Amino acid sequence: MEHRPTSDNESTQRVATGRNWLDSALLQLQYGPWSYTILKICTSWDLVAAVGFNCCTFDLSTRTDFHLSVTGAASTSHLLHLIMSTYAYYDFIQGFPFVRTSWWHSRYVWIDAVCINQEDQVEKAEQVDCMRYIYSRATVVRVQIDPYMGEGTYGAASLIRKIAWFIYDFNPSSSELGTFFQWEKDSWNRWSALVDFFANPWFSRVWIIQEVVCGSPVRVTYGTEFINWYSMETAADALLQPACKDLLLHHARGAEAKKHATALQKIAHTKQLHHDNFAYAPYMHTDPDLRALFSVSLPSRVLPLSTLLSTYCRSQATDSRDKIYALLGLVIDSALSYPSIWPDYGQSLDKLMNLTTHHLISARSYMDIISFVGNGNATAHGEEHQLKSIQSWVANWAYPPLGMPLNGRLSSQSGRTFYKAATHFSHELKIEEDDKLSIRGKLFDYIIDVGPGDSSDGADIWSWERLIKKNPDGTVVLIADRIKKLLDHHDKSLELVSRLEKAKPRPQGDSDRIRECFWRTLVGDRSHSRRPAISEVGIMYDAWLAELRVLATSPSPQITAHVLRLFATWFEQLEYCALGRKICITNKGFMGMVPMRTRAGDLVALFHGAAVPFVIRQAFSADAEGRQHAVKSKGNTDVYEMVGECYMHGLMDGEGIGRPQTSDLLCFQ
Structure with a gap:
């Protein structure tokens, strides 16, 4: 069943009227002598005059002791189901002291896993559309992160507090932070606890973006330990410093921790954009006249849907449609303030991808998301997971390309791209009647x-994770067979380009010139924030290749500090272009x-x-x-x-x- 309006005008009217009230469940809890008593479930409440309430979010996928399928609808059967499950519910709620209240006053709580009926597609869609209003009106958004696979939480919270204190008071350099972390690793067990914390799958969930950006303040509990959100952001920044790179890659879960710390930085940047432009955030205003005024006066495309989708394309969701639905409420865009798509779980995934691409074309954003278009990209999920029924010009957000998008910006604040192959001409595109696209x-x-490699074997040949095996004790070792395969892949690729009589750009040169063009091609002739790549990258390539040849001849290659530092830096360069692609x-x-x-x-x-x-x-x-x-x-x-x-x-x-x-x-x- 679809609940979508029949026209764009109806869509705009639906959004612009604002939300003074919500049809959403709100639990009213009273703490008694022995346990909580659920007084009632409020299903329609006033956003403006509502009593203070807490939002609580839990990831119940890791819990085996909580199996409620409670809905926001106030039906007798659902309420009875809730009461009959009191033991499981009370046991669940008692474990989190932050929801307790006095014996004399009720506390109102909205819990995502309880107040949304996940089995009712229509209700779920309506509640997802309300979530940004709920988070923004809550007194506080409380996030519960459970340790992954039964890991302990000891040390993570205290080390995060210590990092924040160290940075606020002493403003250390990158090398000083590296020394600090090395001392922590050698002296205490907290370093491993910190890496395990940032490697927690919670950070990869797409739904956390909305609750963190819209909710203020946000309070995080890791196991039973409270962690300040801003201290957590500071620790993530420290963890991504160049001097900490070796320590991270030497840990079995270091690559995951680095990826999640980077995602946390992106969320913090999005939250700051919403803070700086709160007057233009649609969910912050219920008066339709004010909302229209703010939309007209919006100075620029602060946060279009194309930017959100590109930024968070690696976020995970059980339902791939949520990779789009979870971001719709965060759009701040002068070109198209209200997206012409909204949550609809009766809609197929391929149809949603098609509608989203149509919307982005209407919003003049197609060239911003062209990195996600095409049926030839390798994905981290494998070839069998590709959407077969979408056109080749439709962006696939369900399974984004494995490699880094080439159509990236010089910085998050810059509108300029690294490359300018044809940017000095205005784009011209049109969707034809038979659903073909003309460009x-x-x-x-x-x-x-083309060089060696195909979509099913070797798509990630240029990745550090492919070369290592993780030990139970948290250390990593090199895999000799994959070292040899990587060297063979490199040599065949270099042999292919050596067939060129001359290498572009001119002047034409000998094999040394072709070799330089080759390593520049591998890294996209760029670094983190500039291009062309500096000559030191070529020196790094030569050193890496020499070390790779030595390791390939060793029956049991060892990870020394020199090898770790060299490989970590070079593979980071390869992520800009070579990962997920092959030479031609x-x-x-x-x-x-x-x-x-x-x-x-x-x-x-x-x-x-x-x-x-x-x-x-x-x-x-x-x-x-x-x-x-x-x-x-x-x-x-x-x-x-x-x-x-x-x-x-x-x-x-x-x-x-x-x-x-x-x-x-x-x-x-």
Whole structure:
């Protein structure tokens, strides 16, 4: 059953009227001599005049002692089910002292796992649409993080407090922080507890973004220990300092901790944007006239949906549709203030991806999310999980590409991209009646050969995690067989590009010049915040390759401090371009990194307004006798399929686009 309005005008009216009241469950609890008494379940309450209430969020997937399927509807059967489950509920609630209240006053609590009926698609959609209002009106949002796999919490909270105190009082440098963490690792057991805390799967959940950004204040309890949210952000920043890199990678869960600490930084940045632009956040205002005024006066596209989806594409959700639904309430965008999509769990995943891409095209954001378009990208979930029923030009948020998007920004505050392959022309695109997409662009070149690797084997060949095995004691060791496979993959890729008579960009050179172009191609000729890559990156590449050859000849390669530091730094560079892609050469003598499913004969296109080139493929269909024929558009032009974005060394600054008169409208299915 769909509850979606029939027109965009109805959608705008639905959102703009604001929410003075909510049809949502609110538990009224009274603490008695022996246990809590649930006085009633409020199902419709006034946002403006509501009594103070707490929001409590728990991840119940790790708990085996709590099996309530309670709904927000105030039906007798559901209320009876709640009362009959008192033992499980009281046992659950008693473990969290922050929800206790006096014997004389009730406490109102909204618990996501209890107050939303997960089995009713219509109710769930309505409640998800309300969550940003609930979080923003709550007296406090309380988050309970359970230790992962039964790990203890001892030491994590105290070390986070100590880190915050150390940074606030002494403002240490990166090297001093590294020394501090090394001392903690050698002297106490708290370092391992800190890594385990940030490696907790809770940080990867997409739903935490909304509760943290909208909720103020946010209080975190890890096991039974309270952790200040801002101290937690400070500890995450400290953990990502360059001097701490070796320590993190030497821990079995260090890579997860680093990834989650980075995600926490992104959430903190989003929260700050909402704090700075609270007047323009739609969920903060219930008066429709004020909301319309704020929307008109919004100075810029502060936080469009395209930015949110790109930033949090790695977040996890049990239902892939929630990767979009959980972010809709955070949009602050002058181009399209109210998204034309909203939660609807009766809608299929492929239809949602299609509608989201249509919305982003309407919001003039398609070129911002083009990194997630194409059917040739390798994903961390494997080929069998690809959505087969969506068009090649539709962005796939359910299974984003394994590699880092090439269409990235120089910084979170900058609108400029690293690359400018065709950004000096305005984009021109149109959705045709037969659901094909036409884009203004130019066919520039075609691929004559590709390097080793395919989507199912070797997509993550350039990753540090592939080379190591995690021991039960938290240490890691190198895997000799994978070291040899990585070296073989590298040598075959270098051999392929060595076939070029000359390497781009000019001047044409000898093998040393080709070798330089090769390592620059591997890293996308960039660093964290600048391009082109400095010459020291080439020195690092030579040192890494020499060490790799030594390790490949050893039957039991060892991780020394030198190897760890060198490999950690180099693999971080490879994440910018090589991860999830493979090498190729083109007919005009260019080398590049292309999606894993790229084949010889695929075309290289430059789209007006796009920061990077794109690999495309002519579309074919089979007739009744099984013969292949090229697909034609209504205008009798060739139809193509998008394979994915690519890096082409020597084409990333507009060298190949030419004049607008030489372009065509390319049609994609």
